[in-house]
Amino acid sequence: MSTELFTRLRPRLFNIAYRMLGIRADAEDVVQDAWLRWNESDQGAVQSAEAWLVTITTRLAIDRLRTRKVEREAYIGWWLPEPIVELDERTPETAAELASDVSVAVMWVLERLAPEERAAFLLRQVFDQDYGDIAGMLGKSEASCRQMVSRAQARVQQETPRFEVPKDAHRELLGKFMAAAQAADRTAMKELLSANAQLVADGGGKATAFMHTLHGAGRVAGVFWSLEHKFPGQVSYRMASINGEPGLLRYVDGKIESAQSFIMDDGKIVAVYIVRNPDKLAGIPQNI
Known part of the structure; x- marks a missing residue:
């Protein structure tokens, strides 16, 4: 038993x-x-x-x-979570692991919270625990737990999209971006990105990645464009579910190069999170 x-x-x-x-x-x-x-x-x-x-x-x-x-x-550069990737998001494993989804974007925000603040937020907002139970788990007062959750909630709301995008719409926009990236069509990519789009990449010192956040549709599109020109005919993409949301796996010369999460808002891509650290890609199909 x-x-x-x-x-x-x-x-x-x-x-x-x-x-x-x-x-x-x-x-x-x-x-x-x-x-x-x-x-x-x-x-x-x-x-x-x-x-x-x-x-x-x-x-x-x-x-x-x-x-x-x-x-x-x-840690060298930005730290992003190890992505949970499913090529078929309808599998029972995905349903179990991502029953209460927390996207890469939210986990990016949570990473900058104190451990107990992060725990209080997750237990309340994701797992629907009562404040009394959370207080007992953390050894804090209910008032303190409410304050921690409120602070974390405000930060998450400030740094993530205002509206939830239906997965079909998310997937459709992502498909257009994938086609534009595959064709190295910089103009088409820029049209799909918001003017102040940002890109965060995690290489962990083991793969090339920007040490700062990139801002602007032109700069973000340029990152995808430059890879296509550096490896002509060798870059390919595959749709996947990444932390419960549509994302892309990128392969160079048939080998996994990165897992990419895209945040959509108001019909545009507002943020791209790219995991290139090979240690965090070990659980992903290594060859296309």
């Missing part, structure tokens, strides 16, 4: 850990540690197994995130 219960709750625990840490292996380690602690606990004295496991997973993730913060301060 103990194993069966944990197996049923595992997707929820992974959801929490991944959204806290942004790295699949770290999230899996946290869930495994939660499993070991669950096995060693007095399960008969636990009133709610789910509450106990969510609490221990959250605390373990906070501890690991604090440790990782030191590493991330030394």
Whole structure:
């Protein structure tokens, strides 16, 4: 019964850990540690197994995130989460892992929050936990948790699109951009980008990436245009679901080069997040 219960709750625990840490292996380690602690606990004295496991997973993730913060301060360039990629977004695995989706754009914002603030926001806004439960998990007062969630919510709303774009519309616009990029049509790409579009790239010091955020439709389009000219006839794209939203996988000479998330607003692409760090692409099909 103990194993069966944990197996049923595992997707929820992974959801929490991944959204806290942004790295699949770290999230899996946290869930495994939660499993070991669950096995060693007095399960008969636990009133709610789910509450106990969510609490221990959250605390373990906070501890690991604090440790990782030191590493991330030394990280070369921008840090983006390891993308969860599905080539068929309707698979049961995707439904389980992304039941409460947090896009790359939101996780980009959350990365700049303090660990406990990030946990409070996720538990409330993504996993719909009561403030009383969150306070118990974090060892804070309800008032403090409400304040943390409010601050995080304001930041997320400020730095992400105002309106949710239907996936069909998202996919259609992305398809047009993919065709324009494949054809190295800089003008067509610029027309699909907002005037103040931004591009953030994560190379982790292991792949070439910009050390600052690029701004402007012309500059963003130029990045895609220049790659096509550097590797003529060798660049190809593949549609995929990235963190639950339509995105692109880019291949150069048949090998994976990056995973790309696109944020849409008002019929235009407003932001592009490109993961090029090979360590974060290891779980993606390596060849087209």
